[in-house]
Amino acid sequence: MTSRTDFGQQTLGSEVAKVFAxxxxxxxxxxTGVSPKGIGSSTALNFASQTPGLLILASRTRARVEEVASQIKEAYPTVKLEIVLLDLGSQKSIRQAAAEVSRLTDKLDILVNNAGICVVTRQKTPEGIEQQFGTNHIGPFLFTNLLLPLLRKAGKTNPPGATRIISLTSAGHRLSPIRFSDYNFEGGKEVPPEEDHFKPLAGAFAKCTEDGYNGIVTYAQSKTANILFTFYLQKYLPSQGIAAYTLHPGSILTDLSRDQDEELAAQFYKVAPYWKSPDEGSSTTLVAALDPALNDTKGLYLVDCQFTEPHHHAKDPVAAERLWRLSEELVGEKFALTV
Structure with a gap:
């Protein structure tokens, strides 16, 4: 249970930041993923409002992250602020960004894996990985692991569980488990029933491109991966003073939906009962990152500032282990969580 059971769907992130200042x-x-009009910018502004020692904003586009940095400097001129360029779809960029973060600081108290993409046509990362799986999961997997030495150092001096890794996912994870037999959705392979996506999908959600690509299903797979990643971290990191949580921020009008056509956007409007402002959308992230009461729980996944249960395929320990090994294979490096 969280410490504020009155927090919910319409709670503002700015209010959460004040409560847990x-x-x-x-x-x-x-x-990560800080750009104007998005959840990342609201999250950054709300952290900045309560005098962090150092706030690092990571984004793949300098102009966009600098716009947010300017807003923060204008509102909170005393906050120490740094910018790091990070393209989570490029493992080369990720390694460069992690090295830059290590030059900026020798410890990291809170990592918010906020960045994500949602595309409707088949694309691949430079490493040949399906773009949404590569950017939404493999990218944060590699970035987080490269930053673990900084998190571990913070974990040694902070109260247990105050050092945190927060990863944003989506309620859409329920539509698909990890398709280990065909994680790139290339087709031509027999997919076991337990790896196949929810059927039947309706309307625009069921639409595929001519080459058989369904961006909603591949997005859902990447979001399941976010939860399984956090589930795996929870198994090993608490002994090092580090907590990990994942969350669905809610439905928010951001640039994440810029690739959707009118039909797909209309269907999302039908299934989402409430559309949040960016400030409301940042509140669950801030609860996950800050609420001390979470250290006394077994919670994994938050929605509307409170714990709830993800779909069972997103907390399967066998799938979490398989995903970790697959992720190591795709980045060409093994990471030991025990020390």
Missing amino acids: DQIRGKTVLI
């Missing part, structure tokens, strides 16, 4: 003050915080 002591958990921000003096801390080193890194947020």
